[in-house]
Amino acid sequence: MHKRKDEKSEIKKFGIGLTVLLCLIGGWQLYKGHVNIYVWFFGFGGLVLVLSFFAPVILKPLYKVTTTVGNAVGWVNTRILLGIIFYVIFTPIGILLRIIRKDLLDERLNKEAKSYWRGKDKGVFTKEQYERQY
Secondary structure, three states: OHHHHHHHHHHHHHHHHHHHHHHHHHHHHHHHOOHHHHHHHHHHHHHHHHHHHHOHHHHHHHHHHHHHHHHHHHHHHHHHHHHHHHHHHHHHHHHHHHHOOOOOOOOOOOOOOOOOOOOOOOOOOOHHHHHOOO
16 A cells, blocks of 8 residues: 555656646747647646646556656666766776876786785874774
């Protein structure tokens, strides 16, 4: 029962959002002077608003379709944007650092080194340093 109530709430939010979108489009059409078109957008917006409050079950198929399409578009966009960021930002930085032979992580192997252990600075350690390590 809890899941069903949450779904009805989500469908109501979807209906309100769709109403706002339809009214914005209708307002834009009114502003542009398209008299015959804006009435349809406001009418459908009012219908969706009434349905979202009194019969959200009717909007459920539309809600399912739009969320499925939205999730698919989001999945594709995420991969595209991350790919663009990787190849436009990180790849040139990596190539530049290789050209100038800069090793930011200090990962070069030193065959003469006996150990890669780094000693801590000498000094007096207090209780606060142990409690707040970062």
